[in-house]
Amino acid sequence: MEHEKTLVMGNVAMSEAAIRAGCRFYAGYPITPQNEVSEYLAQKLPAAGGVFIQAESELAAINMVFGAAATGERAMTSSSSPGISLMQEAISYLAAAQIPCFIANIMRGGPGLGNIQGSQADYFQATRGGGHGDYRLIVLAPWSVQEMYDLTIRAFELGDYYRNPVMLLADGILGQMAESIELKDPVQKKSITKDWALTGCAGRKPNVVRTLYLQQKDALEEKNMELKAKYETITSELQLSETRFGDDAEIAVIAYGTPARIAHWAVKQAREAGVKVGLFRPITLWPFPVLELRKLAARCRKFLVVEMSQGQMIEDVRLARIPATTVDPKIEFFGRGGGWYPKPKELLAKILEIAKR
């Protein structure tokens, strides 16, 4: 196994990870702040035996991925917030047809055309569906360039394992930031038999990739029940998170992505000032890691959610139904939308202020 070290941007780390994970197809459309992905893959993916297409639109890009992934090959697209909005219809189809693929959203400020600064305002879109119908994406949230790399490889594996599209949800800062990372090769590139894939029907019955269920009574209801059962399995098996300074914490700071990095610094500073504060960092945003959060919450009285948005993940924190052992838990919010990010000292001051109350 190779263990190279290199200094790269998050977008490049993710792209290299995709190649090493055995991704054979990329289609995308230019949009800031993720253009390094297509720049890198245009050069590297064909050399690695894959196909790179600059699509005519995000609609075309995600549907090219639909076709490519339906043949059983590992396929991906990447975009940023407005472009991901355009892909939502096909994402619903991919989820309905249970075609695994990898979708990266390097989030920028919204709503509308917004701006090109980092943001976390697409949390609802990623975790609630975004497209039409009852479906779920597995949503992974890196907090470092190393995790942009590691979680991309993990995403391809999870997608194949659960037959589900997987989204990497990273704010633009993570895409643009450069850090030193270790390039680990995946343990297994492809291990799962895809007997549903479209490869031509020689020697077997034809495969049909479809999402329409008009004819048979209750067929769509049954399909929905099948998806529901899968989502319940994922929810019970795949709640990923990291807790730091949790053992004696009385205050829990909850954040993902770049705000979690900043919160980590602030938590350490507050600890030095004698405040018993811990950090809870969801790594899967769907399924939301409620079990670990509840463990931490059983000891905490105060909660601070930090987001680069007007407050979206905070709803999942509320829905986590922090146990009754916690009397009147206070869930406070520190965040703003529109390209804002938490300044370390402001966040520290907020933690200290909460501790005093």
Add this chain to the structure above:
Amino acid sequence: MTPEERTIRPGRMHYCPVCGHAIAQRMIGEVMDELGIRERTIGTAPVGCAVLLYDYFNCDIIECPHGRIPAVATGIKRMRPDNVVFAYGGDGDLLSIGLAETIHCANRGENITMIFINNAVYGMTGGQMAPTTLIGQKTITTPEGRMSTETGAPLRICEMFATLASPVFIERVAVHDAPHMQRAKQAIRKAFLNQIEGRGFSFVEILSMCPTHWKMGGKEACQFVGNEMASYFSIKKFRDVDG
């Protein structure tokens, strides 16, 4: 060849009598049988009446989001260049909501076979105006007949494709009578052969009947294709690089 080995499965199709979809799909199936490619073909199902073609075709099929057939077919073909990929869609799919995908797919010269059913109307949703609805033609959304001043003139995609460098085969055919059907089948065959031999993007537009939403009898609908549609949409071969 046993019935089970044929591309088109035995049994009835759900299409209305005289509908062009049924004729076109049987032709595609016959061509696939003649070329012996059923087991390596991957087809697309469009949105609309023809979505159920996966019930009729005994080969791998993917049902595409509305308008995205050319993009989905591109993804399949790029991953499976040794398979035969046919993209099948109607005027709403390929010329309205998916016009960008259609033109860019042709312009990239994707090595696929695209079959375009032009029946000048939206069928499944109840007979609305299509991009190919003729001037003066009544639909439920053009109750007084289509007027070019409000909705433009019908789109002629073969003529548009003829301005592109990449397509290797462009032909408009019709299925309203036996001689035209014969020629249509030859065009479909050529469009598949081009792909098998690696030539590039091949396109067959089929002028088709929709008697139900034209509110016509079968004979009248066939006459409408032969007289009205064919006079605006020239039945001819626009390009054949293989001669």
